[in-house]
Amino acid sequence: xxxxxxxxxxxxxxxxxxxxxxxxxxxxxxxxxxxxxxxxxxxxxxxxxxxxxxxxxxxxxxxxxxxxxxxxxxxxxxxxxxxxxxxxxxxxxxxxxxxxxxxxxxxxxxxxxxxxxxxxxxxxxxxxxxxxxxxxxxxxxxxxxxxxxxxxxxxxxxxxxxxxxxxxxxxxxxxxxxxxxxxxxxxxxxxxxxxxxxxxxxxxxxxxxxxxxxxxxxxxxxxxxxxxxxxxxxxxxxxxxxxxxxxxxxx
Numbered sequence: 001x002x003x004x005x006x007x008x009x010x011x012x013x014x015x016x017x018x019x020x021x022x023x024x025x026x027x028x029x030x031x032x033x034x035x036x037x038x039x040x041x042x043x044x045x046x047x048x049x050x051x052x053x054x055x056x057x058x059x060x061x062x063x064x065x066x067x068x069x070x071x072x073x074x075x076x077x078x079x080x081x082x083x084x085x086x087x088x089x090x091x092x093x094x095x096x097x098x099x100x101x102x103x104x105x106x107x108x109x110x111x112x113x114x115x116x117x118x119x120x121x122x123x124x125x126x127x128x129x130x131x132x133x134x135x136x137x138x139x140x141x142x143x144x145x146x147x148x149x150x151x152x153x154x155x156x157x158x159x160x161x162x163x164x165x166x167x168x169x170x171x172x173x174x175x176x177x178x179x180x181x182x183x184x185x186x187x188x189x190x191x192x193x194x195x196x197x198x199x200x201x202x203x204x205x206x207x208x209x210x211x212x213x214x215x216x217x218x219x220x221x222x223x224x225x226x227x228x229x230x231x232x233x234x235x236x237x238x239x240x241x242x243x244x245x246x247x248x249x250x251x
Contacts, residue, residue, distance in 0.1 A: 021096040025180025025191045035184045044085035054222035057084040074158045075217030080188045083220040086209055094195040102188040103213050105179045111214040114164040119208040120201045130166035131194050145169035153216025161216030173197050
């Protein structure tokens with residue numbers, strides 16, 4: 001019994017320990033083999049322990065509330081505008097983010113790619129940082145900015161997708177990102193990987209990640225609650241104590 005309890009404790013430690021992620025646009029180090037994934041309806045949650053996942057891989061009538069075969073929600077446009085998944089994980093140095101989408105980094109049909117927004121205080125309903133993926137105004141790709149003001153998506157009926165990029169803010173740090181056209185499929189799908197210095201996240205008790213494109217036809221939003229290291233250690237101590245009690249009763 002004590003061995004089982006200790007195994008559970010070390011599993012908890014492993015689940016929230018460092019994840020070895022290389023920023024190269026390949027999601028295999030997240031635990032994903034996407035070679036067999038089709039255009040829609042894939043399961044992006046088949047990942048390594050310690051990876052947080054948001055997914056909504058649907059187009060057309062497969063999507064809740066769809067009224068057209070190119071619906072992605074809240075807007076339309078089919079696979080090209082689909083935001084399929086957002087993944088996130090942490091190690092001692094970085095927050096790693098992966099985005100799976102049909103929308104290309106260079107933009108499409110006159111619409112531009114959005115910035116990645118990060119909220120590190122889930123209590124205030126405000127975006128703290130933006131990771132810029134493409135140069136715009138005075139903001140440069142690959143840099144992290146403290147957010148002072150955001151810009152809404154083009155269409156007011158897509159307000160649920162707000163915000164799409166930072167409008168005012170100060171440079172905080174440099175990061176790294178990679179953008180790759182999915183090599184296994186001919187249809188529109190791209191992988192974006194980015195890393196953000198973990199010191200920006202404060203207590204690491206939780207964070208939220210948001211991404212969309214200029215039109216706001218589709219968006220993704222991942223919310224993650226991370227256990228404090230002290231909480232894991234307290235749980236482990238409690239499980240260890242239970243194990244000792246079980247051993248004494250058997251003696």
